[in-house]
Amino acid sequence: MENYRLSNGVNIPKVGFGTWQIPDGEEVYNSVKHALEVGYRHVDTAQIYRNEVGVGRAIADSGLAREDIFLTTKVWNDKHDYELAKASIDESLEKLGVDYVDLLLIHWPNPVALRENDAWKTGNAGAWKAMEEAYKAGKVRAIGVSNFMIHHLEALLESAEIKPHVNQVLLAPGCPQEELTAFCRQHDILLEAYSPLGTGSIFNNELVKDMAGKYGKSIAQVALRWSLQKGFLPLPKSVTPKNIEANLEIFDFELSAEDVAKLDKVEGVSQQKDPDQTNF
Numbered sequence: 001m002e003n004y005r006l007s008n009g010v011n012i013p014k015v016g017f018g019t020w021q022i023p024d025g026e027e028v029y030n031s032v033k034h035a036l037e038v039g040y041r042h043v044d045t046a047q048i049y050r051n052e053v054g055v056g057r058a059i060a061d062s063g064l065a066r067e068d069i070f071l072t073t074k075v076w077n078d079k080h081d082y083e084l085a086k087a088s089i090d091e092s093l094e095k096l097g098v099d100y101v102d103l104l105l106i107h108w109p110n111p112v113a114l115r116e117n118d119a120w121k122t123g124n125a126g127a128w129k130a131m132e133e134a135y136k137a138g139k140v141r142a143i144g145v146s147n148f149m150i151h152h153l154e155a156l157l158e159s160a161e162i163k164p165h166v167n168q169v170l171l172a173p174g175c176p177q178e179e180l181t182a183f184c185r186q187h188d189i190l191l192e193a194y195s196p197l198g199t200g201s202i203f204n205n206e207l208v209k210d211m212a213g214k215y216g217k218s219i220a221q222v223a224l225r226w227s228l229q230k231g232f233l234p235l236p237k238s239v240t241p242k243n244i245e246a247n248l249e250i251f252d253f254e255l256s257a258e259d260v261a262k263l264d265k266v267e268g269v270s271q272q273k274d275p276d277q278t279n280f
């Protein structure tokens, strides 16, 4: 697995395994275990996915050294406060059964409960301080955010001692978020592409279907390749062994610049929800 390098020098495998909507217990255990067996070295979970225990068990039973796996989790919306975030980081480590995570993200910039009087700014600053401390204490190797738009990043940067290393946002064909991605690049923030297959909506798209035929690849592989060629880090989710395997077979072909541009503009796959109006 090839790596990107974060601004703090930490290597991060170029494709991650998504686990949203995979129930805890055998289903997440089997999916993550299979992913690790076939070559994934990067797993993305979150407190709110409620599957940290199963993810941690699969990692422990994988036979791989802990340092060979890149593990991400996220701080949820009810923990946007210094003390609460601090406690929740320890809770995640315990559930995952690990001494550290590789990446910890604030999951959502503007929870509903913090919308009055811009209380979200103080909430994010408090959680961020707890994350900076966890970083300095070696409990996390990198810290970042998710679903942050430019104004959320600007507010965080006002008080942050450590700049976010990552922003995990919806990035899929038809949703390249050009302004946001340019801003993140200016600040050395790596972009992780969540829902890189539009949570399944890409499979009915005729343009992507035709392009897959042209390259002799699957629809999923074309979408994931687009993500890599844009410099994003895709996080495909699957519970189906053959899909889990196929989603890694994206390093042996290249889309033309013209096709990348067509995928930037393809309609009907995904649209970023406004994080100031929605709640996850």
Ligand SMILES: NC(=O)c1ccc[n+]([C@@H]2O[C@H](COP(=O)([O-])OP(=O)(O)OC[C@H]3O[C@@H](n4cnc5c(N)ncnc54)[C@H](OP(=O)(O)O)[C@@H]3O)[C@@H](O)[C@H]2O)c1
Pocket: 017, 018, 019, 020, 021, 044, 045, 107, 146, 147, 168, 169, 193, 194, 195, 196, 197, 198, 199, 200, 203, 218, 220, 221, 235, 236, 237, 238, 239, 240, 242, 243, 244, 246, 247
């Ligand atoms: N930070 C956030 O707020 C946030 C939000 C959304 C997602 N995420 C992260 O991003 C990850 C991925 O996003 P997502 O879960 O929305 O979905 P996704 O990866 O865009 O799409 C998953 C869907 O595609 C299907 N699929 C996967 N590979 C396939 C293949 N090769 N052929 C055919 N079908 C295939 C899956 O079905 P099968 O399972 O049956 O294969 C599932 O229905 C999440 O799991 C999570 O880790 C983060």
